[in-house]
Amino acid sequence: MLRFLYALLCLSSFFGICAERATISGFGNIGAVHSNSDTYRFRTDISRDNDNFEDSLDFSAISSLGIQADISLFRDFDLVTQLIYRGQKKVTLDNALSLAFLRYKPAPDWELRVGRTQLDLYLLTEYRDIGFAYPWAKVPTEVYALLPYRNLDGADFTYFKSHNDLDYRIKLFGGQSSSHIALDNENVELKIDDVLGVSFELSQFDWTLSLKHTQARTKNNISTMASIIGGLQQIPDVIWPDKAAFINDFSLINKKAYFSSAGLKYNLGPLTFLTEFAHLHSDSSVVSAVSSGYISTTYNFDKGQLFYTFAIVESDPSEFNDAVNIQRFLPNQVEEIILAVNESFRVFSPNQQTHSLGVRYDVKDNIALKLQIDHTNIEAQGGALWSYQGMNTLAPKESFTTLFFSVSFTF
Amino acid sequence: MNTAVAKPISIVVHADNATDSLSKKQLIDLYMGRYVAFPDNQSAQPLDTLTPEGLKSTFYKRLVNMPLSRVNAYWSRVRFTGRATPPETYADEQMVLNFIAENPNAIGYVFSDALTKQQKQKQKVKVILELYE
Numbered sequence: 001m002l003r004f005l006y007a008l009l010c011l012s013s014f015f016g017i018c019a020e021r022a023t024i025s026g027f028g029n030i031g032a033v034h035s036n037s038d039t040y041r042f043r044t045d046i047s048r049d050n051d052n053f054e055d056s057l058d059f060s061a062i063s064s065l066g067i068q069a070d071i072s073l074f075r076d077f078d079l080v081t082q083l084i085y086r087g088q089k090k091v092t093l094d095n096a097l098s099l100a101f102l103r104y105k106p107a108p109d110w111e112l113r114v115g116r117t118q119l120d121l122y123l124l125t126e127y128r129d130i131g132f133a134y135p136w137a138k139v140p141t142e143v144y145a146l147l148p149y150r151n152l153d154g155a156d157f158t159y160f161k162s163h164n165d166l167d168y169r170i171k172l173f174g175g176q177s178s179s180h181i182a183l184d185n186e187n188v189e190l191k192i193d194d195v196l197g198v199s200f201e202l203s204q205f206d207w208t209l210s211l212k213h214t215q216a217r218t219k220n221n222i223s224t225m226a227s228i229i230g231g232l233q234q235i236p237d238v239i240w241p242d243k244a245a246f247i248n249d250f251s252l253i254n255k256k257a258y259f260s261s262a263g264l265k266y267n268l269g270p271l272t273f274l275t276e277f278a279h280l281h282s283d284s285s286v287v288s289a290v291s292s293g294y295i296s297t298t299y300n301f302d303k304g305q306l307f308y309t310f311a312i313v314e315s316d317p318s319e320f321n322d323a324v325n326i327q328r329f330l331p332n333q334v335e336e337i338i339l340a341v342n343e344s345f346r347v348f349s350p351n352q353q354t355h356s357l358g359v360r361y362d363v364k365d366n367i368a369l370k371l372q373i374d375h376t377n378i379e380a381q382g383g384a385l386w387s388y389q390g391m392n393t394l395a396p397k398e399s400f401t402t403l404f405f406s407v408s409f410t411f
Numbered sequence: 412m413n414t415a416v417a418k419p420i421s422i423v424v425h426a427d428n429a430t431d432s433l434s435k436k437q438l439i440d441l442y443m444g445r446y447v448a449f450p451d452n453q454s455a456q457p458l459d460t461l462t463p464e465g466l467k468s469t470f471y472k473r474l475v476n477m478p479l480s481r482v483n484a485y486w487s488r489v490r491f492t493g494r495a496t497p498p499e500t501y502a503d504e505q506m507v508l509n510f511i512a513e514n515p516n517a518i519g520y521v522f523s524d525a526l527t528k529q530q531k532q533k534q535k536v537k538v539i540l541e542l543y544e
Binding site for chain 1: 436439440443445446447448452453454455475478479480481483484485487488490491492493496499
């Protein structure tokens, strides 16, 4: 697939010179984050490295720069490519290429895109890295930080219909994706394939109702899961009759994951209301059922926006119910394995709430200044969305404040 | 006083375009990349213009009641997710009218008084909607 994407990138370079209409544009965000917690450090999502514990002012967490080429090829065909830098430690073509697709649009009401597109899991996932597009300094952590995936290598089909002042848009998409997940001291890859999704939007210009559902198959175990499973398999069946079923549930290999979201945006005079509820669960016991949501109110005035957002995420991590019984027979041999299993159960199990208050002011038509203050309450063992150095099972309950300042721009 | 605020704005297309009138909702769909086609399903090519001063900002204020910075914020999420590209921008009203005169699927906007000064161009373009304050 990467070869195909590379070919699209080369094509876009070639046609960018030759094409009748080629436009280059871009976007960026320069931001600083400061938190008064010594335990947790902010990160936009769980793919961001878990190592920024030395600086109290973080300039990389919400900073990004993207450049895009839109190229009209022939009648009905166009190419779009986009590269983005958002603090990757090692920049590669694969992790910097966020869009590279060929679009076929023979009629105004439908289109087919093939190549790399942005993964349309929840309401804001497609443009969460484009700071100029929204009023906040960053999208709500509670809903979006658990989603490391950004791109879909595959195809999508969109159909649009306008009827009786209502607009209907339905998008079907399929393909595969890959992302890294930053754990305690390592960064591991988790691939998903057989991604199948549907996105439905019903709207007028003043409001949009959005419903999305995607299912995907995780392809590999992460970090020490393989060795944990190896250790569990050593426990005799007579001590642990449910061993096979437990191990099967524990593994991430070939397990379905399900992402669902319902969102509503409504403009009422100078006010904009935005709310979304999202749910994630998996057939693997490692990924607990996670429910999250936010409600945001924005007051629009002249060139400014004042906003308040409340966001919450709740999850119910799996428990190793047979641990007590096994430990009775093999206390010394299994203690570390049981600890490791419980640790794995908390990698994808956040529990926290945040109140956010902030302002955006557009100093020019394409430059915005943003200031945002967050007050976050993290439950014990619930800080999975943050950079945290230590065992998840020992992560403390904490309340703290985080300050964001950024300059967002387009060109 | 900003005179641009009070002047009517004409939405113009090629004289041979099958569309004779457009609703404001259809114009919003066209200019905001939602459904870039005329009512007969023919693809459209919307145009923006940089001058005269105040025309573009007045047009979008009347169309969607937003300042240009919020229109740009809207377009940044449409454009950078690969959904659609914003209208092509021309330097002035005359260039917009010239382009429309040569392209039956183009659509643009000018201050209505610019058309009365351009009777020759008016032969090739027609007004399908007027936006008032």
